[in-house]
Amino acid sequence: xxxxxxxxxxxxxxxxxxxxxxxxxxxxxxxxxxxxxxxxxxxxxxxxxxxxxxxxxxxxxxxxxxxxxxxxxxxxxxxxxxxxxxxxxxxxxxxxxxxxxxxxxxxxxxxxxxxxxxxxxxxxxxxxxxxxxxxxxxxxxxxx
Numbered sequence: 282x283x284x285x286x287x288x289x290x291x292x293x294x295x296x297x298x299x300x301x302x303x304x305x306x307x308x309x310x311x312x313x314x315x316x317x318x319x320x321x322x323x324x325x326x327x328x329x330x331x332x333x334x335x336x337x338x339x340x341x342x343x344x345x346x347x348x349x350x351x352x353x354x355x356x357x358x359x360x361x362x363x364x365x366x367x368x369x370x371x372x373x374x375x376x377x378x379x380x381x382x383x384x385x386x387x388x389x390x391x392x393x394x395x396x397x398x399x400x401x402x403x404x405x406x407x408x409x410x411x412x413x414x415x416x417x418x419x420x421x422x423x424x425x
Contacts, residue, residue, distance in 0.1 A: 299401070307406050316411040320398055326385060333364035335384045340368060343377050 306312040318328050327335060337356065341348050348356070348371065356364055372379060402409060 310406075312406055314402060314406055314409045316402070316409050316413060318413060320411075321413050324398060329361040332384060333361035333368070336368045336372075336379055337364060339379050340371055340377055344375070347371055347375060347377075 303312065322328055334357065337348060337353055341350065341353060356367065359367075371377065
């Protein structure tokens with residue numbers, strides 16, 4: 282059974298309510314949550330679009346001769362995947378250091394949300410599938 286929400290969650294409520302049917306399915310190992318970027322975004326991390334832009338912005342900060350602001354305006358119209366492919370090629374060709382920790386770094390104001398999200402997911406299942414680029418879920422589950 283796939284459960285989809287029409288209205289994405291932008292804030293984590295104080296207390297997450299897990300439906301009894303989901304608890305029962307989880308207890309019998311019949312559910313594995315599929316976690317997307319929304320979980321990371323609620324925790325303060327950028328979506329794919331923001332991630333791609335942040336990488337390119339670091340390239341520009343390193344050397345505006347590689348990508349200037351006018352070119353960045355054109356590149357922004359491309360998909361995040363294409364932007365990241367372009368960025369990766371420039372990074373490799375010019376040996377540019379990218380501070381991924383700055384992009385992915387969980388700010389203190391979002392740490393409580395991280396714990397709330399991961400505790401709620403831990404109540405649902407001991408396994409997850411994720412498309413997220415960050416390792417917040419893995420870090421918190423390894424600590425358990």
